[in-house]
Amino acid sequence: MVKITLRPGESLQQAVKRFRRMCERAGLPREIRRRAFYQKPSELKRRARLRQRKKMIKQMRRRQQQMLRIL
Numbered sequence: 001m002v003k004i005t006l007r008p009g010e011s012l013q014q015a016v017k018r019f020r021r022m023c024e025r026a027g028l029p030r031e032i033r034r035r036a037f038y039q040k041p042s043e044l045k046r047r048a049r050l051r052q053r054k055k056m057i058k059q060m061r062r063r064q065q066q067m068l069r070i071l
Contacts, residue, residue: 002019002023002028004018004019004022
C-alpha cells in the first residue's frame with residue numbers, strides 16, 4: 001500500500017506527482033491491468049510458454065549476429 005504525507009512547503013501537484021511515481025515503482029498499474037479480467041490457468045501457462053519461446057528466438061538471433069561479426 002502506497003502512502004504519502006504532504007511535506008512542508010510541498011504543493012499538492014508535487015505530492016500527486018510523487019504519489020504516482022511511488023505507485024509506478026510498486027507495480028500497481030501493472031497489477032490492476034493483470035487483474036482486470038479472469039484468465040484461466042491454462043491460458044496463463046500458454047502465454048508464459050509463448051513469452052519464453054519469443055525470448056529464446058531473440059537470444060538465438062543475437063548469438064547468430066555475434067558469430068557473423070566475428071567471422
